[in-house]
Amino acid sequence: MTHEERREIVLAPLIVWAGLFVLLGLTWGYAYIPGASAKVIVSLTIALAKGALIVAFFMQLRRADGLTRLAALAGIVWASFLFLFTFADFLTR
Amino acid sequence: MAEDLVLHEPFEEAARQRIAVPFGVWSFLATECLFFGGILLFYAYARWHGGEAFTQGAKEAAVWYGTINTAVLMTSSLTMAIAERATKGGFRVVARWMLGGTLMLGLSFLVIKGFEYRKDVHEHLIPGPGFKFGQGPAAQFWAFYWTATVTHAIHVTIGLGIIARLLWIERRGDLLLHATSAQGGALYWHLVDIVWVVLYPLLYLVGRP
Amino acid sequence: MNSDPTRGGIPERGAEPPSYLREGTTVRSWLTTTDHKRIGILYALAITFFFALGAVAAALIRAELVTPSGDFLTNDEYNQAFTLHGIVMVWFFLVPSIPATLGNFLLPMMIGAKDVAFPRLNLMSWYVFMAGGLLALFAILAGGVDTGWTFYTPFSTLYSNSHVLLAALGVFVVGFSSIATGVNFIATVHLLRARGMTWMRLPLFVWAMYTTSLVMVLATPVLAMSLLLVVAERAFGLPIFDPRSGGDPLLFQHLFWFYSHPAVYIMVLPAFGVVSEIITCEARRRIFGYQFMVYAMVVIAVIGFMVWGHHMFVSGQSAFASMVFSFLSFVIAVPSAIKVFNWTGTLYRGQIRFSAPMLYALGFIGLFTIGGLTGLFLASVPLDVHLTDTYFVVAHFHYIMVGGSVSAFFGGLHFWWPKITGRLYSERLAQFAAISMFFGFNFTFFPQFIMGTMGMPRRYHDYPPEFQPWHVMSSVGALVLGFGYLWPIFYLGWSLFRGERAPANPHGATGLEWQTRSPPPKDNFDRLLVVDQEPYLYHPKESTPDEVEQAHAKQKP
CATH class of the missing domain: 1.20.5 (Single alpha-helices involved in coiled-coils or other helix-helix interfaces)
Known part of the structure; x- marks a missing residue:
């Protein structure tokens, strides 16, 4: 595997994966803040963001x-x- | 990039065939979007109509199981993405290990789900006789929970079947020629992941304080 | 292209590949085929069986309704008869009828392809269809279903004592064969068009298949989910639509009609395609307003998704929603009307041959127009309140589905029969069948409009005696209609064994499917095709006066 290929095949998905975990932490944490506003909207927005990451990068719709x-x-x-x-x-x- | 590809019957050129599989699979995924759209419509109605009583039911959902499973499934998406890219790039060994990893993660998702179901059954969370909340919107939440998660689990099982088939093709030795099959399987697996990502806040985060 | 007319359809041994019918003749070779033409024929055999089954149920219904008292069938048996009729005719005959048979056979040929994009998926869709069919058949044999084809909750989930689960599962499964066919056709049209076959050169039948497939792919999954929810509630007691837990039976109706109204367009869009092919060929005219015909179908396919609420005007749906759905239902009448005007415009100054396919096609235009216009009555809220659940509704949708789709299906079957089988049928006998079907149909269903406006409700077998004359008329008409359906079996069957061999292009049509032998070889064409002209060039441009030449007609003040 050349450096280029390694970035393409392993590194790029890993970064997306890290992003997904950050979002998961965010949505989980926000749900536990007592009295935080617009919980539904925030949790759904984060779900959509995660979905968008998967669609655009894992599923490569960005390049389709x-x-x-x-x-x-x-x-x-x-x-x-x-x-x-x-x-x-x-x-x- | 591996350029050889097994040409299937109607296609005269590889370029067209290379578009055909993702296009066909994406069309199928559009139908999945509408399929789950139907049950999400039920959720939207029940939550809007049931109000506080609906949320009351959601408090009983086991958030730990749900969160761990989300992490497991997202990681399986990562391994699948690497497997698919490795297949396209011609790295057989990486592809094999990553497919194997996806298979394992998918299976652990089902096992964790099984433990969660056991806990739910113990706590009388199946609507019907002996249900914890009796009739009402809370029962609707649990009706959604069971229908949606079982439907999703069936999708996971089908996905595992597809991955097993890819591994079998790899054992036979010509996975690299079937890069489009790997791509199709990967797309399906990612969709299963997305469905769970959407279900997660709807099922597990609604009833938090 | 190989179109040596002297050789006709008889395959010359050795020189060229044999026809698709001779490429293996064992049962196994048919059951494992991935040839789109053979799969079309497998579908045709299957749906003929289901058509017969649905027709038997219809015969039972019409026999029962001859007298006002229920003396032939019990209440339960009558409910089962019309449920069987509805389920079988909608999902196992009409939805797959034209797309899965003629569509499978013709779509790749019309665009100059060897096969559909995913041939194995195509074969799988047939097996899935058969599996769903067997489940539904099993439900019937086990004792039938009494919910009506609509599976309305809460009756279907909480109260009915019949085999709802089996039937719902059968329909659920058959939906996947629809989706598979749809995805396959869409990919085929996008990816396998011959060189030079641009979108605006596609025959209208191909456009019809394409738009139908869009509707199939986008509507069917919602049906699958609504049936799945019915199964969850009925089999596992999960309160989904149950009002006692706050559920709303109307939610089921919304989900169900999100599929089932577009399903009407799944049934009638293919008919549009067939009729366009027949009328242009048999009137020897270019289609009037090709582009508008295309846009009309696309608009119907899209707006068709936004009108489902007109089935729910008296259900308790909000007045606002009823108004929106009513308005959109009027809107969708516009493209349908454009199509009717354009077919009529195509006939103008044509050299019309009143062949059997043409008679079916002309019958289609008339019956579809009546069906469409009565649809406007039902789209208007105040009228619908009066007419809902009466025989007016029954007559309306039979005019669209039977008068429209089935007429077009028979027309298409006759039109392409020489291509499919390589044999010619008796024109005279076929004309007779077309005419008896037209008259039989009107005798059967026109009285139902009148009964409906007088207040005869649907789904009752015990009715006030003043409706009897209309019911007797309708039942007698059904006999004629039944003859119209049975008669083709004899002369078409005869033609298979004794019919004259068909030449490659017996109608002198322009489509690519006619540019190969009859019956075609397995790969459809003996050589690669290049398309360099628009469809339906039945008369050269500039050969007719300006006012007839439609493409560039100068407007006269």
Whole structure:
């Protein structure tokens, strides 16, 4: 393994992994602060950040071609239709 | 970078085939997103509608098991990512060890989950006769807990099957020619990880003080 | 391309590879095939069986409804009959009908590919389909299901004493075969188009398959989850939709219709594709407004996901949500209307051949228009309050699904029969079948519109005597319709053994699938294809007056 390859194959994922652990610590810690505000939003935001790290770096969507990105995006967009219209009902009963 | 690849039938050129597998798998992952979207919609409704009583149920979730399992699964994602890159780069030994590591971490996830289930059963946390909270939003939280985690565990098991198959291909000696299979398997495994990362705050952090 | 018309479809031994039908003739060679054409035929055999099963249930229902009192079936048996009819016809016949049979067979050929992108996944999808089918069949044999095809909670989860779990599992499993087919088709269209086959040169059938696949891939998983939640509640007693724990049965309806309304477009978009191919060929005209036909299908596929709430106007859904869903349901009528206008526009100044496929296609336009317009009645909240759960609804969706999709399926089956089997059927007998199906269909379902407006509710077998004349009319029409379905079995079956050998391009059509032998060789084409023109060039440009030449027509004041 050359230096270049080692950075590409081992080091880059390790950095992402470290980032994931930092986020895990953050979300766990924040949940235990008594009386902290917006706990739901913070925990979900951190979950999304972790997901984004995995998608962009582990799953290499960052480097994928446009077609693949489109496929990935479609799932999120269509799931948002489901939430949007269902809650359009629940929230206006 | 290894350039040889086993060409499958309809494809005339490797470049197209190399797009096909990730594209196909990503499309499948989009369906997984909607699949779990359905049960998350149930969670959103129950939490919004159940309010404090729902959170009350969530207090009983075993945060330690959940946090350790999150760490285990995130680490398995790391080993999988390295395995996949090593396969593409042509480093067989690294790929083998990392796949083996992923398999072990995945299995430990299931074992830890099993211990957690045992604790939940002991504490009467299965909705139904003898349930700790009786009928109400707390029961809905636990209905979500069981359905979501069992569904996720089934995904983990399928993922372990895929990894076992990759290891078998490696034993046969031509993993490097099946780099696209390794890529597909890795994508699936990462998705299983993401699902858990999303479930973690919903299940374990809701009921904290 | 090999299109020597004198040689016809008879494969010459030695000179060229044999046709796909002769590439191995054992049962094993069929059951392990990865050839998209053979898989299409495996699907066709399977769905024919399920169609027959669903038709038997329909016959039982129509027989029971001849008299106002329930004297032929008991209450439970009647509930099981219409549930069986619904489940089997929707998931085991209509959803896979055109995509899995004609789509599998034609999609790769139309874009000049050897096969679909993932041939083994394609075969697997058939086995998954069969596994789901067997589960559903087992549910029927074990004693049936009585929830209706919609599996509404809390009845399905808390009260029904029938085999809901088995049936739900069967539908759950069959969903994966839909997803597999969808992913496969999308990847095929993206990655395997022949050189020069640009997106705007794709035949409309390919666009129809592509948009259908999008809907399949994005809608089916939500159905899977909603059924999984039903199983969790029914089998394990987990309170998910149970109102006693704060659950909401409407949540199930939202999840269910998020799939099941787009499912209507899974059934009808492929029909659009088939009809576009037939009408252009049999009218010898370029399609009117190609680009708008494409955009209409894409818009339908997307907006189709945002209208599901019009099934829930009287369920207790909020008034605001009902208004939004109602509005969007009106919006989606626009692209559908564009398509109808464009098919009609294609006929203008065409040289129409009233062949059997064309009769089916023309029947489709009429019936789909009626079905679509009555859909607008139901999309309007105040009317729907009156019409909901009446026979008006039953008639409406049968006009779309049977009058629309099944007509188009039969039209497509006839149109491509020479390509698939290499044989010609009797045109006269086929025209007769098409006409009897059209009339039988209208006799069956038009009276149901009238009964519906008069207040006849659906799903009852015991009804007030004043509705009897309409029910008798409907049942007699069903006999004619049944004849329309059975009759093709005889002459198509006959053609398999005694039919004339088909030439490569019997209709003189322009699609790539006609540029190879009938039946095609395993690899579809004997040589690589390059496409250099748009589809449907049935008349050269500049050969007709300006007002007929649609592509660059000058507007006259």
